[in-house]
Amino acid sequence: MNEKFYEQLVKGKTDMKKITLIIAALVVVVFAVLLFVPPSFSLLIVIVLLGLAYYFVYPKMRVEYEYLIVNSEFSIDAIYNQAKRKEVFKVDLKELEKMVPAGTPAINNLQAAKTIDAQGYGENLKVYCLVLSQNAQRTKVLITPDEKMLKEMKMWLGVRYSEN
Secondary structure (H helix, E strand, O other), X not given: OOOOEEEEEEEEOOOHHHHHHHHHHHHXXXXXXXXXXXXXXXXXXXXXXXXXXXXXXXXXXXXXXXXXXXXXXXXXXXEEOOOEEEEEEEEEHHHOOEEEEOOOHHHHOOOOOEEEEXXXXXXXXXXXXXXXXXXXXXXXXXXXXXXXXXXXXXXXXXXXXXXX
């Protein structure tokens, strides 16, 4: 059996808005506990809240995305803190409507019900947008493939790949 297989790991962006919002909410709750709860219980509650924040927030701070092509199937997994893995997106490349570089006029006016941002960050990375329509719902997926991943995807996409 001759299977095509290629994987790529990209360092993802940390969602600082979400983390800042969670930390701000935690600070407000800690101050409320310190003001309204008797001192004997407040320290215990604060320690429990900080423990919960560490358990739920810290693992989400560092994220990497793994792009994987097996034959014509493309999948994206998010790897949190190099410990937890979660499947973000999976599709057969034959079902994609099109793939274009992000920021091109063809994609700027495209309305999508759902956008999945699985792009890496760093210098000299080119962001591409995958467009998929399923069950009358359009999905846009933002990725940053390397040259070999791009070559593999172009092979399956054919004319549905465009540079503009």
